[in-house]
Amino acid sequence: MAKVHVTTSVNGEEREVLCExxxxxxxxxxxxxxxxxxxEGCATGDCGACSVLIDGRLVCSCLMLGVEAEGVDxxxxxxxxxxxxxxxxxxxxxxxxxxxCGICTPGFIVAAKALLDTNPDPDETTIRYxxxxxxxxxxxxxxxxxxxxxxxQELAYEA
Amino acid sequence: xGAYAYARPTSVEEAVSVLASAAExxxxxxMLAGGTDVLVQMRSVDRDPRTLVDVKHIAExxxxxxxSDEVFVGAxxxxxxxxxxxxxxxxxxxLIESADLIGSTQIQGRASIGGNLCNSSPAGDTIxxxxxxxxxxxxxxxxxxxxxxxxxxxxGVGTNVLGDTEFLLGxxxxxxxxxxxxxxxxxxPRTEMDIAVAGAGVALHLDxxxxxxxxxxxxxxxxxxxxxxxxxxxxxxxxxxxDAALAAAGAACSAAASPITDKRGTVEYRIKVVGVLCRRAGxxxxxxxxxx
Ligand code: FES
Ligand code: FES
Numbered sequence: 001m002a003k004v005h006v007t008t009s010v011n012g013e014e015r016e017v018l019c020e021x022x023x024x025x026x027x028x029x030x031x032x033x034x035x036x037x038x039x040e041g042c043a044t045g046d047c048g049a050c051s052v053l054i055d056g057r058l059v060c061s062c063l064m065l066g067v068e069a070e071g072v073d074x075x076x077x078x079x080x081x082x083x084x085x086x087x088x089x090x091x092x093x094x095x096x097x098x099x100x101c102g103i104c105t106p107g108f109i110v111a112a113k114a115l116l117d118t119n120p121d122p123d124e125t126t127i128r129y130x131x132x133x134x135x136x137x138x139x140x141x142x143x144x145x146x147x148x149x150x151x152x153q154e155l156a157y158e159a
Numbered sequence: 160x161g162a163y164a165y166a167r168p169t170s171v172e173e174a175v176s177v178l179a180s181a182a183e184x185x186x187x188x189x190m191l192a193g194g195t196d197v198l199v200q201m202r203s204v205d206r207d208p209r210t211l212v213d214v215k216h217i218a219e220x221x222x223x224x225x226x227s228d229e230v231f232v233g234a235x236x237x238x239x240x241x242x243x244x245x246x247x248x249x250x251x252x253x254l255i256e257s258a259d260l261i262g263s264t265q266i267q268g269r270a271s272i273g274g275n276l277c278n279s280s281p282a283g284d285t286i287x288x289x290x291x292x293x294x295x296x297x298x299x300x301x302x303x304x305x306x307x308x309x310x311x312x313x314x315g316v317g318t319n320v321l322g323d324t325e326f327l328l329g330x331x332x333x334x335x336x337x338x339x340x341x342x343x344x345x346x347x348p349r350t351e352m353d354i355a356v357a358g359a360g361v362a363l364h365l366d367x368x369x370x371x372x373x374x375x376x377x378x379x380x381x382x383x384x385x386x387x388x389x390x391x392x393x394x395x396x397x398x399x400x401x402d403a404a405l406a407a408a409g410a411a412c413s414a415a416a417s418p419i420t421d422k423r424g425t426v427e428y429r430i431k432v433v434g435v436l437c438r439r440a441g442x443x444x445x446x447x448x449x450x451x
Contacts, residue, residue, distance in 0.1 A: 002164065021162075045198075045199060045266055051265055054268070057268040058264050059265050060269075063265075064194060064198075065194065065198070067213075070167070132264075132352060
Protein backbone atom coordinates (compact mmCIF):
# COMPACT_ATOMS: atom_id res chain seq x y z
CA MET A 1 0.00 0.00 0.00
CA ALA A 2 1.34 3.39 -1.00
CA LYS A 3 2.37 5.44 1.98
CA VAL A 4 1.91 9.18 1.84
CA HIS A 5 4.70 11.58 2.70
CA VAL A 6 3.49 14.23 5.15
CA THR A 7 5.30 17.34 6.35
CA THR A 8 3.84 18.84 9.47
CA SER A 9 4.85 20.86 12.50
CA VAL A 10 4.63 19.22 15.91
CA ASN A 11 5.12 21.54 18.89
CA GLY A 12 6.97 24.01 16.70
CA GLU A 13 9.31 21.47 15.15
CA GLU A 14 9.03 20.46 11.50
CA ARG A 15 8.50 16.72 11.15
CA GLU A 16 8.32 14.47 8.11
CA VAL A 17 6.52 11.18 8.28
CA LEU A 18 5.21 8.44 6.03
CA CYS A 19 1.57 7.58 6.77
CA GLU A 20 -0.86 4.99 5.57
CA UNK A 21 -3.73 6.92 3.93
CA UNK A 22 -6.20 5.68 6.53
CA UNK A 23 -3.95 5.90 9.60
CA UNK A 24 -5.28 8.24 12.30
CA UNK A 25 -3.21 11.19 13.42
CA UNK A 26 -3.26 9.60 16.88
CA UNK A 27 -1.58 6.45 15.53
CA UNK A 28 0.89 8.52 13.53
CA UNK A 29 1.87 10.51 16.62
CA UNK A 30 2.23 7.44 18.81
CA UNK A 31 3.49 4.76 16.42
CA UNK A 32 5.41 6.68 13.76
CA UNK A 33 6.70 9.68 15.72
CA UNK A 34 7.05 7.92 19.08
CA UNK A 35 5.12 10.62 20.90
CA UNK A 36 3.08 8.58 23.33
CA UNK A 37 1.89 11.42 25.58
CA UNK A 38 -1.33 11.61 23.57
CA UNK A 39 -3.53 8.71 24.72
CA GLU A 40 -6.11 6.47 23.11
CA GLY A 41 -9.22 5.82 25.17
CA CYS A 42 -11.85 4.94 22.62
CA ALA A 43 -10.69 5.78 19.07
CA THR A 44 -14.25 6.90 18.30
CA GLY A 45 -14.22 10.54 19.38
CA ASP A 46 -16.02 9.97 22.66
CA CYS A 47 -13.40 10.29 25.41
CA GLY A 48 -11.06 13.17 24.53
CA ALA A 49 -7.90 11.35 25.73
CA CYS A 50 -6.38 11.96 22.29
CA SER A 51 -7.00 15.74 22.30
CA VAL A 52 -4.49 17.86 20.39
CA LEU A 53 -4.56 21.36 18.94
CA ILE A 54 -4.53 21.76 15.16
CA ASP A 55 -3.68 25.34 14.24
CA GLY A 56 -4.86 26.25 17.73
CA ARG A 57 -8.21 24.45 17.50
CA LEU A 58 -9.02 21.56 19.83
CA VAL A 59 -9.70 18.26 18.04
CA CYS A 60 -9.64 14.51 18.67
CA SER A 61 -6.52 13.13 16.97
CA CYS A 62 -8.29 9.75 16.64
CA LEU A 63 -10.85 11.38 14.31
CA MET A 64 -8.29 12.95 12.03
CA LEU A 65 -6.06 11.21 9.52
CA GLY A 66 -2.31 11.61 9.63
CA VAL A 67 -2.42 12.67 5.96
CA GLU A 68 -4.74 15.53 6.90
CA ALA A 69 -1.93 16.96 9.05
CA GLU A 70 0.02 18.10 5.98
CA GLY A 71 1.05 21.71 6.53
CA VAL A 72 -0.68 22.24 9.88
CA ASP A 73 0.67 23.15 13.32
CA UNK A 74 0.02 20.43 15.87
CA UNK A 75 0.33 21.00 19.61
CA UNK A 76 0.43 17.86 21.75
CA UNK A 77 0.79 17.38 25.48
CA UNK A 78 4.56 17.17 24.94
CA UNK A 79 4.50 20.81 23.82
CA UNK A 80 2.67 22.21 26.85
CA UNK A 81 5.52 22.43 29.39
CA UNK A 82 8.38 24.84 28.85
CA UNK A 83 11.33 22.42 28.94
CA UNK A 84 11.45 21.02 32.47
CA UNK A 85 9.21 23.79 33.79
CA UNK A 86 5.63 22.58 34.03
CA UNK A 87 2.76 24.64 32.60
CA UNK A 88 0.60 26.13 35.33
CA UNK A 89 -2.21 23.72 34.37
CA UNK A 90 0.10 20.77 34.87
CA UNK A 91 1.19 22.14 38.26
CA UNK A 92 -2.39 22.76 39.36
CA UNK A 93 -3.45 19.24 38.34
CA UNK A 94 -0.71 17.91 40.64
CA UNK A 95 -1.54 20.28 43.49
CA UNK A 96 -5.25 19.50 43.35
CA UNK A 97 -4.67 15.77 42.84
CA UNK A 98 -6.80 16.10 39.70
CA UNK A 99 -5.68 12.70 38.43
CA UNK A 100 -5.56 9.13 39.58
CA CYS A 101 -4.70 6.67 36.82
CA GLY A 102 -3.74 9.56 34.53
CA ILE A 103 -4.90 8.20 31.17
CA CYS A 104 -7.29 11.11 30.68
CA THR A 105 -4.89 13.77 31.96
CA PRO A 106 -3.01 14.74 28.77
CA GLY A 107 -6.33 15.26 27.01
CA PHE A 108 -7.72 17.37 29.87
CA ILE A 109 -4.58 19.52 29.99
CA VAL A 110 -4.59 20.15 26.24
CA ALA A 111 -8.33 20.87 26.24
CA ALA A 112 -8.09 23.17 29.26
CA LYS A 113 -5.21 25.04 27.68
CA ALA A 114 -7.29 25.59 24.54
CA LEU A 115 -10.02 27.05 26.74
CA LEU A 116 -7.75 29.38 28.72
CA ASP A 117 -6.00 30.53 25.52
CA THR A 118 -9.30 31.94 24.24
CA ASN A 119 -11.14 32.62 27.50
CA PRO A 120 -8.80 33.43 30.39
CA ASP A 121 -11.61 33.81 32.93
CA PRO A 122 -14.18 31.03 32.36
CA ASP A 123 -16.86 30.37 34.97
CA GLU A 124 -17.46 26.87 36.30
CA THR A 125 -20.30 26.12 33.88
CA THR A 126 -18.19 27.16 30.92
CA ILE A 127 -15.34 24.93 32.10
CA ARG A 128 -17.67 21.96 32.60
CA TYR A 129 -19.26 22.36 29.16
CA UNK A 130 -15.91 22.92 27.44
CA UNK A 131 -14.49 19.78 29.04
CA UNK A 132 -17.63 17.69 28.47
CA UNK A 133 -15.81 15.84 25.68
CA UNK A 134 -13.11 14.64 28.06
CA UNK A 135 -14.08 11.61 30.10
CA UNK A 136 -12.46 10.57 33.37
CA UNK A 137 -13.37 7.32 35.12
CA UNK A 138 -11.38 8.08 38.29
CA UNK A 139 -11.61 11.58 39.69
CA UNK A 140 -15.28 12.47 39.54
CA UNK A 141 -14.29 15.67 37.66
CA UNK A 142 -14.54 18.04 40.63
CA UNK A 143 -10.81 18.22 41.28
CA UNK A 144 -10.17 18.73 37.58
CA UNK A 145 -12.55 21.68 37.46
CA UNK A 146 -10.93 23.19 40.61
CA UNK A 147 -7.47 22.77 39.09
CA UNK A 148 -8.52 24.57 35.92
CA UNK A 149 -10.17 27.38 37.92
CA UNK A 150 -7.04 27.76 40.04
CA UNK A 151 -4.78 27.78 36.97
CA UNK A 152 -6.95 30.47 35.38
CA GLN A 153 -6.65 32.54 38.53
CA GLU A 154 -2.89 32.21 38.65
CA LEU A 155 -2.60 33.10 34.95
CA ALA A 156 -4.76 36.17 35.62
CA TYR A 157 -2.39 37.29 38.42
CA GLU A 158 0.58 36.83 36.12
CA ALA A 159 -0.98 38.84 33.35
CA UNK B 160 -11.01 -4.75 -3.15
CA GLY B 161 -8.51 -1.97 -3.62
CA ALA B 162 -6.30 -0.17 -1.19
CA TYR B 163 -6.96 2.96 0.76
CA ALA B 164 -5.80 6.13 -0.95
CA TYR B 165 -6.05 9.82 -0.16
CA ALA B 166 -6.69 12.71 -2.53
CA ARG B 167 -6.59 16.36 -1.63
CA PRO B 168 -8.07 18.33 -4.53
CA THR B 169 -7.70 22.11 -4.39
CA SER B 170 -10.43 22.99 -6.90
CA VAL B 171 -13.93 21.81 -7.74
CA GLU B 172 -12.76 20.63 -11.17
CA GLU B 173 -9.96 18.59 -9.67
CA ALA B 174 -12.32 17.01 -7.14
CA VAL B 175 -14.82 16.08 -9.86
CA SER B 176 -12.06 14.60 -12.01
CA VAL B 177 -10.79 12.49 -9.09
CA LEU B 178 -14.34 11.19 -8.63
CA ALA B 179 -14.83 10.60 -12.36
CA SER B 180 -11.61 8.64 -12.84
CA ALA B 181 -12.30 6.51 -9.77
CA ALA B 182 -15.82 5.81 -11.03
CA GLU B 183 -14.43 4.81 -14.41
CA UNK B 184 -11.91 2.47 -12.81
CA UNK B 185 -14.66 0.99 -10.65
CA UNK B 186 -13.00 2.22 -7.47
CA UNK B 187 -14.91 3.38 -4.50
CA UNK B 188 -14.55 6.94 -3.22
CA UNK B 189 -15.57 8.61 0.00
CA MET B 190 -15.81 12.34 0.53
CA LEU B 191 -14.04 13.53 3.66
CA ALA B 192 -14.88 16.81 5.38
CA GLY B 193 -14.46 16.86 9.18
CA GLY B 194 -14.29 13.07 9.26
CA THR B 195 -16.07 12.70 12.59
CA ASP B 196 -18.54 10.21 11.12
CA VAL B 197 -16.37 8.83 8.31
CA LEU B 198 -13.42 7.77 10.48
CA VAL B 199 -15.66 6.02 12.98
CA GLN B 200 -17.46 4.17 10.17
CA MET B 201 -14.12 3.20 8.56
CA ARG B 202 -13.18 1.40 11.76
CA SER B 203 -16.50 -0.27 12.46
CA VAL B 204 -19.39 -0.81 10.09
CA ASP B 205 -17.66 -0.12 6.78
CA ARG B 206 -14.03 -1.15 6.46
CA ASP B 207 -13.88 -1.42 2.67
CA PRO B 208 -10.77 0.29 1.31
CA ARG B 209 -11.55 3.34 -0.80
CA THR B 210 -10.13 6.62 -1.97
CA LEU B 211 -10.75 9.33 0.59
CA VAL B 212 -11.35 12.63 -1.16
CA ASP B 213 -10.60 15.46 1.25
CA VAL B 214 -12.82 18.43 0.35
CA LYS B 215 -11.34 20.82 2.92
CA HIS B 216 -8.85 22.44 0.54
CA ILE B 217 -11.36 23.79 -1.95
CA ALA B 218 -12.23 27.48 -1.65
CA GLU B 219 -15.99 26.96 -2.12
CA UNK B 220 -16.39 24.35 0.61
CA UNK B 221 -14.67 26.62 3.14
CA UNK B 222 -16.60 29.75 2.30
CA UNK B 223 -19.10 31.50 4.56
CA UNK B 224 -20.70 34.34 2.65
CA UNK B 225 -23.33 36.62 4.08
CA UNK B 226 -24.89 38.67 1.28
CA SER B 227 -27.85 41.01 1.35
CA ASP B 228 -30.33 38.39 0.06
CA GLU B 229 -28.48 35.17 0.55
CA VAL B 230 -26.22 33.29 2.92
CA PHE B 231 -23.85 30.57 1.72
CA VAL B 232 -22.26 28.07 4.08
CA GLY B 233 -19.53 25.86 2.61
CA ALA B 234 -19.95 22.13 3.18
CA UNK B 235 -16.68 21.71 5.09
CA UNK B 236 -16.79 24.65 7.49
CA UNK B 237 -16.47 23.24 11.03
CA UNK B 238 -19.34 24.00 13.39
CA UNK B 239 -16.86 25.57 15.84
CA UNK B 240 -16.05 28.15 13.17
CA UNK B 241 -19.76 28.78 12.45
CA UNK B 242 -20.40 29.22 16.15
CA UNK B 243 -17.75 31.96 16.37
CA UNK B 244 -19.37 33.89 13.50
CA UNK B 245 -21.54 36.39 15.41
CA UNK B 246 -23.22 37.75 12.28
CA UNK B 247 -24.29 34.31 11.13
CA UNK B 248 -25.47 33.46 14.64
CA UNK B 249 -27.63 36.59 14.67
CA UNK B 250 -29.23 35.65 11.32
CA UNK B 251 -29.77 31.92 12.01
CA UNK B 252 -29.56 31.36 15.76
CA UNK B 253 -31.51 28.09 15.45
CA LEU B 254 -29.27 26.65 12.75
CA ILE B 255 -26.14 27.48 14.73
CA GLU B 256 -27.69 26.03 17.89
CA SER B 257 -28.38 22.80 16.06
CA ALA B 258 -24.71 22.57 15.03
CA ASP B 259 -23.63 23.43 18.55
CA LEU B 260 -25.67 20.49 19.91
CA ILE B 261 -23.57 17.94 18.06
CA GLY B 262 -20.66 16.50 19.99
CA SER B 263 -17.99 17.96 22.20
CA THR B 264 -15.73 20.97 21.69
CA GLN B 265 -13.28 18.57 20.03
CA ILE B 266 -15.91 17.25 17.60
CA GLN B 267 -17.05 20.77 16.75
CA GLY B 268 -13.50 21.64 15.79
CA ARG B 269 -13.88 19.32 12.77
CA ALA B 270 -17.54 18.38 12.18
CA SER B 271 -19.48 20.38 9.57
CA ILE B 272 -23.15 20.85 8.83
CA GLY B 273 -22.48 19.78 5.23
CA GLY B 274 -21.06 16.53 6.57
CA ASN B 275 -24.04 16.09 8.86
CA LEU B 276 -26.31 16.44 5.84
CA CYS B 277 -24.27 14.07 3.63
CA ASN B 278 -24.08 11.46 6.40
CA SER B 279 -27.88 11.57 6.09
CA SER B 280 -28.70 10.04 9.44
CA PRO B 281 -32.41 10.31 10.31
CA ALA B 282 -31.29 11.89 13.60
CA GLY B 283 -28.77 14.42 12.21
CA ASP B 284 -29.49 17.47 14.34
CA THR B 285 -28.65 20.17 11.83
CA ILE B 286 -30.88 18.74 9.09
CA UNK B 287 -34.31 19.91 10.35
CA UNK B 288 -32.76 23.30 11.09
CA UNK B 289 -31.31 23.53 7.56
CA UNK B 290 -34.65 22.51 6.03
CA UNK B 291 -36.58 25.01 8.19
CA UNK B 292 -34.19 27.80 7.20
CA UNK B 293 -34.90 27.02 3.51
CA UNK B 294 -31.47 25.56 2.75
CA UNK B 295 -30.73 24.60 -0.85
CA UNK B 296 -27.89 22.15 -1.51
CA UNK B 297 -25.36 23.25 -4.11
CA UNK B 298 -23.96 20.09 -5.70
CA UNK B 299 -20.89 19.96 -7.93
CA UNK B 300 -20.60 17.34 -10.67
CA UNK B 301 -19.11 16.70 -14.10
CA UNK B 302 -21.57 18.99 -15.88
CA UNK B 303 -21.32 21.90 -13.45
CA UNK B 304 -23.44 22.55 -10.39
CA UNK B 305 -27.03 21.67 -9.68
CA UNK B 306 -29.26 22.66 -6.79
CA UNK B 307 -31.62 20.55 -4.72
CA UNK B 308 -33.81 21.77 -1.85
CA UNK B 309 -32.50 20.25 1.35
CA UNK B 310 -35.80 18.43 2.03
CA UNK B 311 -35.40 16.67 -1.35
CA UNK B 312 -31.72 15.83 -0.81
CA UNK B 313 -32.32 12.90 1.53
CA UNK B 314 -33.62 9.66 0.10
CA GLY B 315 -33.48 7.28 3.07
CA VAL B 316 -31.49 6.19 6.10
CA GLY B 317 -27.90 7.17 5.23
CA THR B 318 -28.70 7.84 1.58
CA ASN B 319 -29.10 10.98 -0.51
CA VAL B 320 -29.29 12.18 -4.11
CA LEU B 321 -25.52 12.56 -4.62
CA GLY B 322 -24.24 10.54 -7.58
CA ASP B 323 -20.85 8.81 -7.73
CA THR B 324 -19.21 11.78 -9.39
CA GLU B 325 -20.92 14.49 -7.37
CA PHE B 326 -20.27 16.17 -4.03
CA LEU B 327 -21.83 18.85 -1.88
CA LEU B 328 -20.21 22.29 -2.17
CA GLY B 329 -22.40 23.97 0.40
CA UNK B 330 -25.85 25.27 1.22
CA UNK B 331 -27.54 28.45 0.08
CA UNK B 332 -30.11 30.07 2.35
CA UNK B 333 -32.43 32.95 1.55
CA UNK B 334 -31.51 35.72 3.96
CA UNK B 335 -34.52 36.18 6.25
CA UNK B 336 -36.17 39.61 6.29
CA UNK B 337 -36.59 41.73 9.43
CA UNK B 338 -38.78 40.17 12.18
CA UNK B 339 -37.62 36.64 11.44
CA UNK B 340 -36.50 33.93 13.79
CA UNK B 341 -35.52 30.29 13.78
CA UNK B 342 -35.06 27.68 16.49
CA UNK B 343 -34.20 23.99 16.80
CA UNK B 344 -34.92 21.76 19.76
CA UNK B 345 -34.26 18.09 20.24
CA UNK B 346 -34.99 15.73 23.05
CA UNK B 347 -32.27 13.54 24.55
CA PRO B 348 -32.33 11.75 27.91
CA ARG B 349 -29.19 13.52 29.12
CA THR B 350 -28.11 17.16 28.86
CA GLU B 351 -25.22 16.83 26.41
CA MET B 352 -23.82 14.77 23.58
CA ASP B 353 -26.46 12.24 22.71
CA ILE B 354 -28.47 11.27 19.67
CA ALA B 355 -31.89 12.86 19.24
CA VAL B 356 -34.98 10.89 20.22
CA ALA B 357 -36.91 13.52 18.26
CA GLY B 358 -36.12 17.01 16.98
CA ALA B 359 -37.98 19.97 15.46
CA GLY B 360 -36.82 23.09 13.65
CA VAL B 361 -38.98 26.14 12.98
CA ALA B 362 -38.17 29.25 10.93
CA LEU B 363 -40.71 32.06 10.49
CA HIS B 364 -41.22 35.71 9.49
CA LEU B 365 -43.73 38.07 11.12
CA ASP B 366 -45.21 41.26 9.70
CA UNK B 367 -45.22 44.58 11.57
CA UNK B 368 -48.37 43.54 13.49
CA UNK B 369 -46.83 40.27 14.62
CA UNK B 370 -48.76 38.10 12.16
CA UNK B 371 -46.84 35.20 10.74
CA UNK B 372 -46.39 35.58 6.97
CA UNK B 373 -44.06 32.64 6.33
CA UNK B 374 -43.18 29.55 8.30
CA UNK B 375 -41.29 26.34 7.66
CA UNK B 376 -41.25 23.48 10.11
CA UNK B 377 -39.11 20.35 9.84
CA UNK B 378 -38.78 17.32 12.08
CA UNK B 379 -36.00 14.80 12.69
CA UNK B 380 -35.45 11.33 14.17
CA UNK B 381 -39.10 10.38 13.66
CA UNK B 382 -38.93 9.03 10.07
CA UNK B 383 -36.30 7.50 7.75
CA UNK B 384 -35.23 11.05 6.84
CA UNK B 385 -35.75 14.49 8.31
CA UNK B 386 -39.00 15.85 6.90
CA UNK B 387 -40.43 19.21 5.96
CA UNK B 388 -43.96 19.40 7.42
CA UNK B 389 -45.85 21.84 5.19
CA UNK B 390 -49.06 21.48 7.23
CA UNK B 391 -47.23 22.66 10.35
CA UNK B 392 -45.97 25.76 8.58
CA UNK B 393 -49.48 26.43 7.24
CA UNK B 394 -50.89 26.18 10.75
CA UNK B 395 -48.68 29.09 11.79
CA UNK B 396 -49.09 31.40 8.78
CA UNK B 397 -51.78 34.05 9.31
CA UNK B 398 -51.71 33.70 13.09
CA UNK B 399 -49.91 35.50 15.89
CA UNK B 400 -48.16 32.19 16.61
CA UNK B 401 -50.26 31.93 19.76
CA ASP B 402 -50.81 28.76 21.77
CA ALA B 403 -53.65 27.54 19.55
CA ALA B 404 -51.57 27.94 16.38
CA LEU B 405 -48.58 26.27 17.99
CA ALA B 406 -50.77 23.39 19.16
CA ALA B 407 -52.05 22.92 15.60
CA ALA B 408 -48.49 22.98 14.21
CA GLY B 409 -47.42 20.46 16.87
CA ALA B 410 -50.35 18.20 15.96
CA ALA B 411 -49.33 18.40 12.28
CA CYS B 412 -45.79 17.29 13.22
CA SER B 413 -47.09 14.39 15.26
CA ALA B 414 -49.30 13.38 12.33
CA ALA B 415 -46.36 13.53 9.90
CA ALA B 416 -44.08 11.41 12.09
CA SER B 417 -43.61 7.72 11.32
CA PRO B 418 -40.99 6.75 13.87
CA ILE B 419 -39.67 3.38 14.99
CA THR B 420 -39.35 1.98 18.48
CA ASP B 421 -35.75 1.54 19.57
CA LYS B 422 -33.68 1.91 22.73
CA ARG B 423 -34.10 5.69 22.58
CA GLY B 424 -37.88 5.76 22.56
CA THR B 425 -41.10 4.14 21.47
CA VAL B 426 -43.27 5.07 18.50
CA GLU B 427 -45.96 6.59 20.77
CA TYR B 428 -43.43 8.57 22.77
CA ARG B 429 -41.65 10.01 19.76
CA ILE B 430 -44.93 11.03 18.10
CA LYS B 431 -45.93 12.91 21.22
CA VAL B 432 -42.54 14.49 21.87
CA VAL B 433 -42.03 15.75 18.32
CA GLY B 434 -45.25 17.75 18.64
CA VAL B 435 -44.14 19.24 21.94
CA LEU B 436 -40.74 20.17 20.48
CA CYS B 437 -42.42 21.86 17.52
CA ARG B 438 -44.58 23.96 19.86
CA ARG B 439 -41.64 25.00 21.98
CA ALA B 440 -39.31 25.69 19.05
CA GLY B 441 -42.10 27.69 17.39
CA UNK B 442 -42.50 29.85 20.49
CA UNK B 443 -38.74 30.48 20.61
CA UNK B 444 -38.62 31.35 16.90
CA UNK B 445 -41.58 33.73 17.39
CA UNK B 446 -39.92 35.45 20.36
CA UNK B 447 -36.72 35.81 18.38
CA UNK B 448 -38.65 37.34 15.49
CA UNK B 449 -40.28 39.78 17.92
CA UNK B 450 -36.85 40.62 19.27
CA UNK B 451 -37.67 39.38 22.78
S1 FES C 1 -9.32 8.21 21.78
FE1 FES C 1 -9.95 9.92 20.63
S2 FES C 1 -11.72 10.54 21.67
FE2 FES C 1 -11.19 8.72 22.70
S1 FES D 1 -7.54 9.85 36.15
FE1 FES D 1 -8.13 7.89 35.50
S2 FES D 1 -9.47 8.33 33.88
FE2 FES D 1 -9.06 10.26 34.66
